Amino acid sequence: MRPDSDALIVIDVQNDFCEGGALAVPGGSDVVAPINALMAEFPVVVLSQDWHPADHASFASQHPGRTPFQMIDMPYGPQVLWPDHCVQVSRGADFHPDLDADRAQMIVRKGFRREIDSYSAFFENDHVTPTGLDGYLRARGVTRLTFVGLALDFCVQFSAVDAAQAGFEAEVRQDLCRAIDLDGSLAGARAAMAAAGVALI
Ligand code: VGL
Ligand code: ZN
Numbered sequence: 001m002r003p004d005s006d007a008l009i010v011i012d013v014q015n016d017f018c019e020g021g022a023l024a025v026p027g028g029s030d031v032v033a034p035i036n037a038l039m040a041e042f043p044v045v046v047l048s049q050d051w052h053p054a055d056h057a058s059f060a061s062q063h064p065g066r067t068p069f070q071m072i073d074m075p076y077g078p079q080v081l082w083p084d085h086c087v088q089v090s091r092g093a094d095f096h097p098d099l100d101a102d103r104a105q106m107i108v109r110k111g112f113r114r115e116i117d118s119y120s121a122f123f124e125n126d127h128v129t130p131t132g133l134d135g136y137l138r139a140r141g142v143t144r145l146t147f148v149g150l151a152l153d154f155c156v157q158f159s160a161v162d163a164a165q166a167g168f169e170a171e172v173r174q175d176l177c178r179a180i181d182l183d184g185s186l187a188g189a190r191a192a193m194a195a196a197g198v199a200l201i
Helices: 028-039 133-139 152-165 185-195
Strands: 006-011 044-050 071-074 077-080 106-110 144-150 169-178
Touching: 006 028, 006 152, 028 144, 028 169, 044 133, 044 152, 106 133, 144 152, 152 169, 152 185
Parallel strands: 006 044, 006 144, 044 106, 144 169
Antiparallel strands: 071 077
16 A cells, blocks of 8 residues: 555546547546556545536537537637537446446546536636645645546646646556547647656656
């Protein structure tokens, strides 16, 4: 077991990001079994859960004439339009059935406000509205974070960069992540994480 300062942060291992889901990440379900195994090493385990209202502004369906994966400008900056996914209380928003979700002590939901997306488990996409995860981890004396999950080039990236900027020691286990890789987003994500001081394992 690792020291009490170490937390495993499992990002968005949900049905919609796995095979057959609304925003399936290639190979998404491959990470479930090895993440379950890794949980056993960590005294602190946190899951994030993408949790959108059915009319969320990141959904292309809410923007007449737009299609998924196009970019639009939101008041807080550029935003990718996604297929409807991880709608609150839908099966797609549930954790993958084989994920050992009961091992987690904390589940942080994000993206629950209609007008704003939240890739990061720490801040919404305006980069100022907190989710509360930072305070939870600090209150538990956590200083080192290991990130795994989906998708490497969106929610994992944003979470790990925010963690490093907040002063946590942050590493990403790339073998326990899978990427969407939209227009070079994977290469961009790796560069952004490295620049922020995130260790890419
Ligand atoms: C994610 C796109 C939209 C993710 C969530 O978990 O990486 N990507 N919502
Ligand atoms: Zn989402």
